Structure formats: C-alpha cells, structure tokens
Amino acid sequence: MQIISLTSKHYSLWDEYVKKHNQASPYHLLAYKNTLETTYKLTCPYLLAIENDSVVGVLPIAIFKTIFGKKSYCSLPYCDIGGALTNSRKITNKLLSSAEKQMAEQNIKQWQLRDSASLPLKPEAEIIEGSKVRMILALPDSRDELWSGFKAKVRSQVRKAEKNKLTCEVNQDSSLSEFYDVYCKNMRALGSPVHTFTWFEGINNHYQKNVHIVIVKLNEQAIAGGMIINSKQVCSVPWASSLREFNHTNANMLLYFNMLNIAIEQGCNYFDFGRSSFGQNTFKFKKQWGAQALPLAWQTRPYSNISNPAATLSTYRNIIAKLWSFLPLAATNYIGSKVRRYISL
The missing domain is CATH 3.40.630.30 (Gcn5-related N-acetyltransferase (GNAT))
Structure with a gap:
C-alpha cells in the first residue's frame, strides 16, 4: 500500500471513492477543495492510500492560516467534518502518520481533525447536555x-x-x-x-x-x-x-x-x-x-482531544x-x- 499526494491523475478516483463510502460527507468531495483553493487561496495537500491500483483511503487537509499568520492543518475548515475515509482502521492510521510527517517537513505544529461518530444512527441516551x-x-x-x-x-x-x-x-x-x-x-x-x-x-x-x-x-x-x-x-x-x-x-x-x-x-x-x-x-x-x-469527535493532534469544539472559542x-x-x-x-x-x- 502506498500513501501518495493527490494529483489531477487521481481526481476522478477520489470522488468515486467518496461517493461509495458510507461515512462520506459532501465536504469530502473535491468540489470543496476546489472552493477552498480558488476562493480563499488555501493550500490543500490531500493524501490518498492506493493498494493494487485502487483507492482504499482518502484524507482531506487544508493548510489554514490565522489572521496573525500562524499555520496549522485543518480537516476541514468552515464545516463540521472532514476526517479520513478508509477501508480499515489500519489504513486510517497510516494516512494520519503520513500527514504528521508531512506537517513536520512543513514546520507546522498543529492539526485539527474533525470527525464524528459513525453512521448508522444510534440511541442518544449517553450524549452529555451541551456536547x-x-x-x-x-x-x-x-x-x-x-x-x-x-x-x-x-x-x-x-x-x-x-x-x-x-x-x-x-x-x-x-x-x-x-x-x-x-x-x-x-x-x-x-x-x-x-x-x-x-x-x-x-x-x-x-x-x-x-x-x-x-x-x-x-x-x-x-x-x-x-x-x-x-x-x-x-x-x-x-x-x-x-x-x-x-x-x-x-x-x-x-x-x-x-x-x-x-x-x-x-x-x-x-x-x-x-x-x-x-x-x-x-x-x-x-x-x-x-x-x-x-x-x-474533534481532536487537535498531537496535543489534545476536544470533546466540545465550542470550548476552544474565546470568552470574548x-x-x-x-x-x-x-x-x-x-x-x-x-x-x-x-x-x-x-x-x-
């Protein structure tokens, strides 16, 4: 299995995989990447996992910059979810590890990964008020x-x-x-x-x-x-x-x-x-x-889990x-x- 950077050669394979994956969101489609790049000029170093010439996992990433110029990874900005879609947890871990190596090469220290619990829907009894x-x-x-x-x-x-x-x-x-x-x-x-x-x-x-x-x-x-x-x-x-x-x-x-x-x-x-x-x-x-x-299930890697995304916002x-x-x-x-x-x- 190879982890590679997304290029135009694999665009159609990416969207085809996303459309078939049962945990995919519309934000995983390349239309969202294209909008990030053309509108806000974000760099999007997307990664995908290839095995036997087939896509077995995708990981969307945008390099997000604060108003003060500090860079971080975000998967994905301006939406609720944008984490990895894969065929197995093993593939997910390899994609995440590759992304962290890529971060180190780019001297980026932080990555906000926005996931959620998996479909299908389950009872709500254990969800905490305000979560x-x-x-x-x-x-x-x-x-x-x-x-x-x-x-x-x-x-x-x-x-x-x-x-x-x-x-x-x-x-x-x-x-x-x-x-x-x-x-x-x-x-x-x-x-x-x-x-x-x-x-x-x-x-x-x-x-x-x-x-x-x-x-x-x-x-x-x-x-x-x-x-x-x-x-x-x-x-x-x-x-x-x-x-x-x-x-x-x-x-x-x-x-x-x-x-x-x-x-x-x-x-x-x-x-x-x-x-x-x-x-x-x-x-x-x-x-x-x-x-x-x-x-x-939002988390900031490699620092801490964020059980409540709103808790990171300033009290101001x-x-x-x-x-x-x-x-x-x-x-x-x-x-x-x-x-x-x-x-x-």
Missing part, C-alpha cells in the same frame, strides 16, 4: 412518507407558511444573490462575520448538480434561504438563514421542508442539519423534524457578537468578508 453534535435525519424513500412521518405540530407549521402565501423557488438565476442578501442580514443579527460572496459562487460553480439554492419569498421578497450540497449518501445544509422580522410567517419551516424534499429527490439516505449543542434551541428545532444526534466571542450586531450592514459585510477566511469554524 456538540451533528443532527442527522434518516430519509424515507418518498415525499409522502416524509410528510406522514412528521408530528402534527410540524405539519401544522408548514401549512401555516403556505397559508401565509409564501412561495418557494429553487436554483433560479437570482437565487444566489437573494440567498446572500438574507444570509448577510441574518449573520449581522447573530453577530457573526460573513463569508465573501465569491465563497458561495465557488460552492455553486464547483458542486454543479450537487448544490441547490432554496429561496422562500413573501410578495416576491426573499425572506429565507438555504444552500444545500450533497454526496451520494448525505445531503448537508451548511448555510441557511431567515429574516427575524418574518419569523411569524413560519418561513423557516417551509424552507427546511423543501430542502428535505430535494434531498429525497436526489436519492440521499441522510439529511445533515449541521452542528448543534445537545439540548439547546437549535438542537430542538432540528429534533422536531425527526433528526437524531451524532456526536462530533459573545461580547464581540453583541457589538457586531450594532454595526451598519454595509460595514459588517465588508469587514466580515475580509476576516471570515481566518475563522475556521
């Missing part, structure tokens, strides 16, 4: 089965959105700019810096048929939007936003209902709602759709967020798009 988890819904075969599987309260909330005369559009010419407008306003309210518009252009261009932009409108005004990406197994929603002043319309419910339907149409087995703190409000929102928690984060929300939208868009690349979460 970071992925919220995963096992998808049925049809829209009708999805609808009938919801509790009455969820169906009522979706119907309310329809009664409020909200409409839903998918992949229209204006969808990307409308999504970005809603996203920027929502991120300002949350006190979070925004990705640059070119980041989402990159995702849209590189994922091609594996990306969908969903927009919910009221009287032709975009009031909620989401961008979903999928591999063969999993459909993920890395970015979804709605305008707070329209919360009473249940736009968010209609948005997620339509994104789930698209995932079924794409033949995905699971829908990944993204990261939440176990038991908290975003967890409860995702839980109502039938999603189950899958613990995240909440103060900065409050100040951020008072800045003008134009200012938060400009400043945020300049600094977001330096925030790996």
